[in-house]
Amino acid sequence: MTLKAVKTRIYPNSQQRAKIIANFGYCRFVWNQLLAMQKQRYANGGRYVNEFDMNYLIKALKQEFTFLKAAESTSLLHVSRDLHHAYQKFFKEHQGFPKFKSRKFPKQSYQCNSVNHNIQVISANRLKLPKLGNLRFKCGQVISGNITNVTIRLSATGKFYAILLVDTEIEKLPKVTSKVGIDMGIADLVITSDGVKYPTIRFDKALAKKKHYWEKRLARRRRQAQKEIAWDQHNKVIEPRELSDFKNYLKAKRMVAKYNERIANQRNNYLHHLSKQLIAQYDVIKIEDLKTKNLLKNHKLARAIANQSWRTLRSQLEYKCAWYGKQLVTVNPRKTSQICSNCGYDDDKHTLDIREWTCPHCGISHDRDINAAKNILSA
Numbered sequence: 001m002t003l004k005a006v007k008t009r010i011y012p013n014s015q016q017r018a019k020i021i022a023n024f025g026y027c028r029f030v031w032n033q034l035l036a037m038q039k040q041r042y043a044n045g046g047r048y049v050n051e052f053d054m055n056y057l058i059k060a061l062k063q064e065f066t067f068l069k070a071a072e073s074t075s076l077l078h079v080s081r082d083l084h085h086a087y088q089k090f091f092k093e094h095q096g097f098p099k100f101k102s103r104k105f106p107k108q109s110y111q112c113n114s115v116n117h118n119i120q121v122i123s124a125n126r127l128k129l130p131k132l133g134n135l136r137f138k139c140g141q142v143i144s145g146n147i148t149n150v151t152i153r154l155s156a157t158g159k160f161y162a163i164l165l166v167d168t169e170i171e172k173l174p175k176v177t178s179k180v181g182i183d184m185g186i187a188d189l190v191i192t193s194d195g196v197k198y199p200t201i202r203f204d205k206a207l208a209k210k211k212h213y214w215e216k217r218l219a220r221r222r223r224q225a226q227k228e229i230a231w232d233q234h235n236k237v238i239e240p241r242e243l244s245d246f247k248n249y250l251k252a253k254r255m256v257a258k259y260n261e262r263i264a265n266q267r268n269n270y271l272h273h274l275s276k277q278l279i280a281q282y283d284v285i286k287i288e289d290l291k292t293k294n295l296l297k298n299h300k301l302a303r304a305i306a307n308q309s310w311r312t313l314r315s316q317l318e319y320k321c322a323w324y325g326k327q328l329v330t331v332n333p334r335k336t337s338q339i340c341s342n343c344g345y346d347d348d349k350h351t352l353d354i355r356e357w358t359c360p361h362c363g364i365s366h367d368r369d370i371n372a373a374k375n376i377l378s379a
Helices: 014-043 051-064 066-070 073-092 208-234 247-281 302-308 310-324 368-378
Strands: 002-011 108-113 126-129 133-138 146-154 160-168 179-184 188-192 197-199 284-288 327-331 356-358 365-367
Touching (some): 002 126, 002 310, 014 066, 014 073, 014 108, 014 146, 188 247, 188 368, 247 310, 284 310, 284 368, 310 327, 365 368
Parallel strands (some): 179 284, 284 327
Antiparallel strands (some): 002 133, 002 160, 108 146, 126 133, 179 188, 188 197
């Protein structure tokens, strides 16, 4: 059995929407309370409270703040788990310190476990969720298997999603006894050692004009709103307005988020089709272990590199190889484009404008990207 996440679009009614938004607030409140307790405890010289001890603190919070009893109980337990994991990443992996959460953040979510079949797919378009009951949903695939938990998410465009974690059986793909090396590029997204090039599609440029139209209006409406907020503060208005009170500003903000979401969806769809195609064709896939964060320091290519989503493609290959019984190998990208794949001669570093070169040792002409893919395969 394999764990698989299935993303579904849900359509809650007004009462269900209110319950979902309220549960976002309950989880956010508990997160902020627990984080404040941890910081105060550290300031007083105490030790860090682990996940299980935080669960007891949640019980105390429920007694002190009775409105938390209306929350989905397992969603609050996930808050303590998430905070524990955030601290572990800070201590062990030296990632950022956990931050307080705000209700103004455009994306909100909470997670709850399946207990006594409180999460069920009732029919092809009806879903049962904890505290919400039955609601309509839409999904592009048949959901089969045992549902372990669900994540309710609100996108920046105001759409509600339910991501179901399903324990299901995934059929392995047939073996084809072939290997491939893959070089990641900008002009072409993927170049294989077989000489096949999968092109880059600039989804961000296709919608650039429409997106820029609303970005200009968003900037102007934000400036206008901030002037009126400053006027309220100067004249000591009893209830000064906030940015969320300006409807024209919110409309422009939602339209910009809409185009960003559309670009991301188109890109993810393209990457899913590409990764599935590669896994169906090859048993062993070798890719370069790129440090994208370092590459983004090149400001002339940063936007193009970010559009490629190399890390997303790699993560898709990782979990799909695990699903379908294939193998993914990462290779150090050092000198893959400057070493001759035929004789191994090192022709020293080539600038990015050199796309083809001839080996001075064996005289073979190379396509820069295909040569790099062949070196990755033989690494």
